[in-house]
Amino acid sequence: MIRFDRADANMPKYCNGILPRVVDDAQWETAAHKLWEPDPTIPNSRLLHTRLPVQRPDAGTEIPKDIAGRLLMVFQNAGGRTNVWKQLPQKGKTSLIHQAARIRASLFDFNAPAEFFSEWFLPRTFTFMPESLSFPVEPTREFWTNVFRVKIEATIRQEGNMIGWESDNHTVGPQALKAKEALLEFIPHILPEDKGKQSEWMWRPVLEHGDYGIHNMSITVDEATGEPSITSIFDMDRGCIVRALLVDPEFAVSGCDFNADENGGGTFSRLEDDDPEFKERNMVYAKQYLEAIYEHAPNFKRAIIAGKDARYLWFALRGWRGDDPEQFFGGLGKWAASRVAEIGVASGHDLGSAKSQENNKEIKAINGEETQLAGCQDTKALNEQEVQEAR
Structure with missing residues (x-):
């Protein structure tokens, strides 16, 4: 092939x-x-x-x-073809979901060598980052805290400096600068506490496919039973390396993407049909997909819950495409400031409160839509249309 x-x-x-x-x-x-x-x-x-x-x-x-x-x-x-979803009976779709979940759990549990992690982490991290890191690449809380810090510093520089992509012609304004201060204040507290051996799994590097879905799978279907079998996954060119707390469970099928909400429950996006029955059916599939992942990789759900704030900030930064940086980062700054205030009156790192969930809804409303979690690599820096044409 x-x-x-x-x-x-x-x-x-x-x-x-x-x-x-x-x-x-x-x-x-x-x-x-x-x-x-x-x-x-x-x-x-x-x-x-x-x-x-x-x-x-x-x-x-x-x-x-x-x-x-x-x-x-x-x-x-490896045999098979892509995009067989619509032709499968319900039993076949359920089987395919469980197979995809099992593979996703295996990707999560896969242990990449330290040399691979060190070589590829920075080149595969989405814009914006410094050209080099002044600290060693290692699976520790300190490393990942520093990653957040340098990402904010590389994204929001000094007032009047360019922010985003050159073609957007934006500069750092007072709201973005204020947000930078709030985010940098919050970052030391954004990750769960390090509890030694008990929390080592949180800092472990995980290889992300970046575009996980049936469009990037070869699948055979038994003509007699309609039973599908995933023979290979491919097109990993959008992949990256993240820590376990930032895993992205998204799985794309025809007409819908399955994902997890901030509490690890099943949800979906990109619906091609607003029909209530279609929505209900895909919610069932999404729940089946997530439950199957957790069955094979229990730490997957723990990662989603433990990393709520870190995930929210990371995916928000990844999803930004340069629109109105003052409004976007101003909203993130308010969110970070409110979280700092909460931590100041709470004992320990209470990063999963109801107030935090309300803040997340507020920032999504400010940005006009919920952050999409698909893909590790952004393409805006090269011009999205040109990259798509190049593929």
Whole structure:
């Protein structure tokens, strides 16, 4: 099975800004495949060969006569096809959900080597981050606290500096600057307390697929019984490394995405149909999916609950696309300030109160929509349309 990028680095009008991302994504995917291939609980097509795109000195002057400018990846064909959801009977859909949940639990439990974590953490973390880290990459509370700190400092610099992407032409204003202060004050308290051996699992690095769904799975279906079988997961080029507390359970099927709410319960988004029966049916599927994950990886649910505030801030930053930074960060600043006030009168780190849930609803209302949790890598920095065309 051969996969080509549609975009050719030697074509006229090729966006050169895309090429470094294409190369980085391919190198990451190649490295991740080498890690996952030996694990029988994570079905994936064996990666046989990767050839990175080569841009010639005269690129763009004429239509190329070869495919040297295209990324090429060769996989062993595991059999099956994608997007079989709609053809499956209800029993088949339930079976597929349980298989996907089992694989998702295996991804969560997979232990990446320390060298892999150190090499890939920063390159795969979404914009904005410093070019290098002044502290060691390690699975500790201190490391992840520092990650939040440098991300805020890299995102909101000094008043008058550019904020977001150059094409948006925004600068840091007083509301964003005030939010920076509130967020930096809250960050030392945003993670659960370190309780030694009992909490080691919280800081463990987890490899995220980044676009987990049936569109990135090969699935066979038994013609006689309608029973599906997932033979491989693929297209991990949007993947990243996060700590266990920031795992993203999202699973995309035809017409709907299954996810978890802040308490670990099943929920959904991206509905293609507002029909009440369709909603009810997908809520059942979402609950089945989450419950099956927790059955195979109990710490998955503990991570979602223990990391409420950290998850909220992380996913909010990841979902921002440059719109009105004063309003967006102003809202986040109010949320952080209210959490600091709560912690000041509470004993310990009471990060899961009803007041916090109300604050989360308020910030979502300010931003106009709930933060979507799909994908690790943002694409705005390269121009979303150009990246999609390059794929």
